[in-house]
Amino acid sequence: MSIIGIDLGTTNSLVAVWEEGQAKIIPNILNKNLTPSVISVDENNEILVGDVAKERQITHPEYTIANFKRFMGADRKFKLGTYTFTPEELSSFILKRLKEDAESYLGEEVIEAVISVPAYFNDAQRKATKRAGELAGLKVERLISEPTAAAIAYGLHQEDDETQFLVFDLGGGTFDISILELFEGVMEVKSIAGDNFLCGEDFNKVLVEYFIETNKLNLKELDNKEVSALYKQAELCKRELSVKDNAAMILRVDEKTFEIALDRIKFEKLAADLIMRLRHPVERALRDADIHASEIEAVILIGGSTRMPLVRNVVSKMFNKLPYSNINPDESVALGACIQGALKERSSDLKELILTDVSPYTLGVEVANRIEGQKYEAGYFLPIIERNSPVPISKVEQLSTISDNQTKIAIKVYQGESRRVENNIFLGELGIVVPKDKAGMQGVALRYTYDINGLLEVEATILSTERKETLIIEKSPGAMTNEEIKERMLALKDIKIHPRDKTENTLILARGERLYEEALGEKREYIAGLLSEFERILSTQDLRLIEKKAKLISKKFDELETYY
Numbered sequence: 406m407s408i409i410g411i412d413l414g415t416t417n418s419l420v421a422v423w424e425e426g427q428a429k430i431i432p433n434i435l436n437k438n439l440t441p442s443v444i445s446v447d448e449n450n451e452i453l454v455g456d457v458a459k460e461r462q463i464t465h466p467e468y469t470i471a472n473f474k475r476f477m478g479a480d481r482k483f484k485l486g487t488y489t490f491t492p493e494e495l496s497s498f499i500l501k502r503l504k505e506d507a508e509s510y511l512g513e514e515v516i517e518a519v520i521s522v523p524a525y526f527n528d529a530q531r532k533a534t535k536r537a538g539e540l541a542g543l544k545v546e547r548l549i550s551e552p553t554a555a556a557i558a559y560g561l562h563q564e565d566d567e568t569q570f571l572v573f574d575l576g577g578g579t580f581d582i583s584i585l586e587l588f589e590g591v592m593e594v595k596s597i598a599g600d601n602f603l604c605g606e607d608f609n610k611v612l613v614e615y616f617i618e619t620n621k622l623n624l625k626e627l628d629n630k631e632v633s634a635l636y637k638q639a640e641l642c643k644r645e646l647s648v649k650d651n652a653a654m655i656l657r658v659d660e661k662t663f664e665i666a667l668d669r670i671k672f673e674k675l676a677a678d679l680i681m682r683l684r685h686p687v688e689r690a691l692r693d694a695d696i697h698a699s700e701i702e703a704v705i706l707i708g709g710s711t712r713m714p715l716v717r718n719v720v721s722k723m724f725n726k727l728p729y730s731n732i733n734p735d736e737s738v739a740l741g742a743c744i745q746g747a748l749k750e751r752s753s754d755l756k757e758l759i760l761t762d763v764s765p766y767t768l769g770v771e772v773a774n775r776i777e778g779q780k781y782e783a784g785y786f787l788p789i790i791e792r793n794s795p796v797p798i799s800k801v802e803q804l805s806t807i808s809d810n811q812t813k814i815a816i817k818v819y820q821g822e823s824r825r826v827e828n829n830i831f832l833g834e835l836g837i838v839v840p841k842d843k844a845g846m847q848g849v850a851l852r853y854t855y856d857i858n859g860l861l862e863v864e865a866t867i868l869s870t871e872r873k874e875t876l877i878i879e880k881s882p883g884a885m886t887n888e889e890i891k892e893r894m895l896a897l898k899d900i901k902i903h904p905r906d907k908t909e910n911t912l913i914l915a916r917g918e919r920l921y922e923e924a925l926g927e928k929r930e931y932i933a934g935l936l937s938e939f940e941r942i943l944s945t946q947d948l949r950l951i952e953k954k955a956k957l958i959s960k961k962f963d964e965l966e967t968y969y
């Protein structure tokens with residue numbers, strides 16, 4: 406039985422499988438490699454996944470959800486029609502669909518999967534991802550960090566020498582930089598940095614602003630549908646500029662047509678600020694890993710937005726070398742995840758490797774700092790395991806009593822980057838009892854051990870008595886007990902997911918409705934005509950005729966899309 410590799414992305418998700426000695430992306434029923442990470446619910450309370458759901462973002466915004474990956478592991482619920490879902494439940498619908506796609510492609514049941522997560526995902530986020538897999542009926546063999554998966558896709562794990570490389574990931578939701586090191590067959594994430602507020606969508610925004618300004622329009626005076634149509638135009642224009650020198654945007658408002666035309670040079674000028682912002686996380690990651698740009702052997706581009714030539718150019722300039730980009734930037738993570746699955750099965754032609762990750766935040770303890778003389782002030786953060794430390798890691802710090810006859814020490818464990826604990830996240834507390842003594846005479850060795858699964862063990866040893874107290878922190882907000890998981894699984898079982906084999910026809914209807922709402926006048930009538938014709942054909946239940954018509958109408962919709 407095959408182990409599949411899954412890239413569960415913010416914008417798009419993919420599934421890959423190891424076949425005949427190589428990794429291959431499995432297309433979905435629409436024959437597309439990318440399945441949008443969007444969920445919607447229809448009139449029959451059925452869950453819609455992927456492209457169909459994406460079409461409904463405009464026509465049924467209150468019944469459609471995207472970008473939920475940002476909230477994985479957080480105590481957050483989403484209302485969707487009559488349902489309420491957690492981010493991992495929404496993710497489980499995507500995973501379930503990918504599992505079906507894989508099963509249909511392979512002609513057998515698929516149970517095991519390797520799922521990728523961002524390198525900076527913490528314990529709670531990783532656990533939530535694993536749980537999403539379980540809810541989808543998958544056994545999650547392991548999670549793999551996205552940059553590591555991309556490096557594996559490029560075969561970097563097979564290099565003999567010690568290598569350091571950088572993964573530059575500009576996707577639809579975030580911008581992430583990771584520096585990895587391969588040393589004696591061990592792949593290590595040395596540092597991570599990023600900008601959570603910089604992504605592909607920002608480039609669309611720049612184009613929209615330019616369009617509005619050039620045509621002297623006011624964004625506030627456009628209705629929701631016009632605004633989303635304009636953003637769709639920006640997306641098309643941006644993609645066009647990735648392959649051509651010139652592109653245009655068109656919008657019709659109240660029977661009036663507005664347009665702009667621009668070339669790559671103009672786009673680069675408009676996006677200059679964004680391009681500047683791409684530099685900071687790269688610099689920070691290099692600094693944290695304590696290496697110079699020239700020591701980076703390879704730069705790997707991943708994420709759909711690295712298809713933009715202006716992004717490629719700036720990366721080439723930063724490193725003085727051409728980045729790796731011969732694998733489709735939105736496909737390498739899924740490919741790498743599936744290779745990792747194959748490695749696990751010890752498929753002969755690949756070297757085994759051990760993967761390590763980094764702790765995404767600094768983990769420390771609250772201490773009191775001496776202000777003057779015997780005066781102390783509590784509330785300070787003493788870092789023990791620093792952010793970006795490769796895991797597993799174990800570190801010890803020594804604490805001591807601060808007043809005479811003190812018998813209790815409260816070990817308060819925090820996560821965060823601030824000097825003051827009040828700005829960090831409280832994880833747990835360990836109360837220990839020490840023998841009465843003079844101030845500073847009783848010491849405690851505090852050992853923090855952070856493992857590859859994101860589990861933090863805090864062990865306090867009272868030096869004079871050698872007594873040990875341990876605290877294991879796996880508690881995460883929103884975490885469920887096994888009982889609760891079982892209960893939710895039962896509840897999810899009753900929820901109908903729109904059948905996979907109806908996807909293509911449902912997509913035509915959803916897309917037609919969206920185009921209808923965006924269009925006006927004659928174009929509207931034309932779309933309405935196509936839609937009723939298709940509905941009529943559907944009711945004949947003549948499969949061959951339906952298929953033929955579906956192709957024809959899809960093509961007509963494609964034309965409408967470009968000449969909005």
Ligand code: ADP
Pocket residue numbers: 413414415416417418575576577578579604605606640643644645647707708709710711712713734735
């Ligand atoms: P994520 O990792 O967030 O799921 P992807 O790697 O699939 O995202 O990237 C999606 C982003 O890539 C979107 O913002 C999309 O606009 C952008 N994108 C995809 N193709 C192109 C292209 N040819 N030119 C420019 N941007 C693109």
Ligand code: MG
Pocket residue numbers: 414415576708738
């Ligand atoms: Mg991605």
